[in-house]
Amino acid sequence: MSFQRIAIIGVGLIGSSLARAVRAHAPTTDVRLYDASPDVRVRAAALDIGAVAATAEDAVRDADLVILATPVGAMAAATAGFATALAPGAVLTDVGSTKRAVVDALGKLTPEHAFFIAGHPIAGTEQSGPEAGFASLFEKRWTILTPQEDSRPGYADALARLSAFWTMLGARVEIMDPDRHDLVLAITSHVPHLIAFNIVATAEDLETVTESEIVKYSAGGFRDFTRLAASDPVMWRDVFLANKDAVLEILGRFTEDLAALQRAIRWGDGDTLHEIFTRARRVRREVIEAGQDSAAPNWGRDQSAEAGGEDKG
C-alpha cells in the first residue's frame, strides 16, 4: 500500500465506506476526513473511522492521496478551496458518477505539483450519510479510472498507485475515456435511476389510485423502483446536470423503444411482446455469471431461511 496519508473530502455513503475499507485493509494508514456540513463532521467523528479535520486544507495538508467524495456539483468549489494546500506529488482523485465535467473542471484546478486522476467506483446503496457506509462496499465491484493525457514523469506511477489502492479495497479497476464512461453509465446507471424516480412520482400523482394502495401492492414490482428512487436527491440532481448529453441520448432510445412496445400492446401484437420479453432473460443470466448480482430469487428478501430451505425442490 503506497499511500500513507489519505484525505477524504465528503463523508457520505461513499466517503465513509472508503474510510472504513482503508481501516480494514491498511490499518496503519492515516485517514483524515472533512465534510462541508458541520453536522456531518460531528456524526463522522462519532463513528471513529478517521480523524475529522476542521477545514478541507487541514485534511489535505501532507496527504499523498486526496479523494473527493462530494456530489459532483460541489467538487470544483471544494477543490478550489484546498488546491494550494495539496502536497507536492499528491494524487487527487474523485468518486463522482459523471466524468467529463469533473475532468474538465478539476483538471484546470489541480496545481502543477499534484496529479489529478478522475475515478468512479460502480458501487453504492440507496442510503446516504456517514452512518450508511460499510467496508465491503467496493468488493467485486468495478472502479473506472479516467486519467488525463499527462506526459509528466510521475503521472503513470500515480495511476499505478491509485489502481493498486482500489484493488486493495477489493475492487476491479478499468481504465476508460471520460466520454465513454459517461455514455456507458448513462445506460447502466443514470437512466435506470431517472425512470425509477419518474415512476414513483407518476404513482404519487395519480388521482385514481391512492398512495396506500400503491404501497400495499408494491410487491408486484413497484417496490424495486422505490429503492433506487430513495437515493440521494442532491447527488442525482448533479449527475443529470453534469451528464446531460449522454442521458438525453439514451433516454431518446428508451422512449422510442417504449413507444414501440406501447403500440404492440394497443394493437394486440403478442408476438412482438413475447420476442422482446424473451431476449431480456439472457442479459440477466450474464449479469449473474459476471458476479454483478445475486442469483437468489427476489434477492432472497422474501424467503425465510426455514421455509426456503425445506421447500426448494
Next chain:
Amino acid sequence: MSFQRIAIIGVGLIGSSLARAVRAHAPTTDVRLYDASPDVRVRAAALDIGAVAATAEDAVRDADLVILATPVGAMAAATAGFATALAPGAVLTDVGSTKRAVVDALGKLTPEHAFFIAGHPIAGTEQSGPEAGFASLFEKRWTILTPQEDSRPGYADALARLSAFWTMLGARVEIMDPDRHDLVLAITSHVPHLIAFNIVATAEDLETVTESEIVKYSAGGFRDFTRLAASDPVMWRDVFLANKDAVLEILGRFTEDLAALQRAIRWGDGDTLHEIFTRARRVRREVIEAGQDSAAPNWGRDQSAEAGGEDKG
C-alpha cells in the same frame, strides 16, 4: 381449513408454491396437480408436492377447490376443458395478474353448480417452473379477490372459505372490483415490468455500448431491471394483452412525466429535478413500514455478514 381436495391447474412458480404452502399449513389436504405440458407434469411428479393427474378433468373431479395457475391467456381454454367435471358446490378461482378479462371469460364458463371467485396473490419471483416454487411465497403478501355479483345462497360462504384459505397460507386478503384491480396493478406491477423489459432491450440494442460493458457496470442500477425482466415472457405477454386499457392509461402518464424530467435536464433545471427526486423517499419509507420490502441496504445482497456486521456505524 374447509377445503379437503384441492386441484391446481398449471404447475409453475405460483402453482407449485400453492401446493407446497398447502402441504406446509394443511398437510392432510388432498392436492392434485395438472399441467398442459407433459414435461412439466414429469418434473412436478418428481417434486412430490401433490398427485399429478393425467388430465385436467381427473385433477378437478371431486375437488372442492380448483385453482387456475396458468398464464391468463390460457385460462378460458383450460376451464372449458374441465368445466363439466367440476363437482357440485366446487369453488373455482385463479391467480392471474389481470382480473376483468378473466372474470368476463371464466364467469360464463363456470357451470351453475359451481362458484367462481377470481383472485390474484401479489407475490412472485423472477423465476419460473415447478422447481422455483416455495411454501412461504404468500406470507405477508396481499391476495386480492374480485368476486362476481352472485346472489346464490352459497356464494358468500364460498367467498368466506376462499378468504380463509389464503389467510391460512399467510396472506392478507382484500376484496376489490376487477376494474379497480386492473388499474391498481397497472401502476404497481404491469408498467414497472414493462419499463424493465424495455430498458433491457434498449441496452441490448445500443450500437455504442457493448453488452459486456452493460453487464460489467450493471451494479449502478441496471441490474435491478434485469431481475424483473427475467420473469416469464408468456405470462407477461398475456398480462399486457388482457389489461391493455389500464396499462396504456398509466403508460401515458409515465411518458408525460418522463418528458417533463427530460425537459428539466435539457434546460438545466436543477430545482425541478431535486424536488421530484426528494418526493420519492417518502414512498420508499412507507413501503418498508408496510412490511412490503426489506429495509436492508441493497436488500442485503452486497454485504457479507462479516464485513457488514463489524463496520456498520
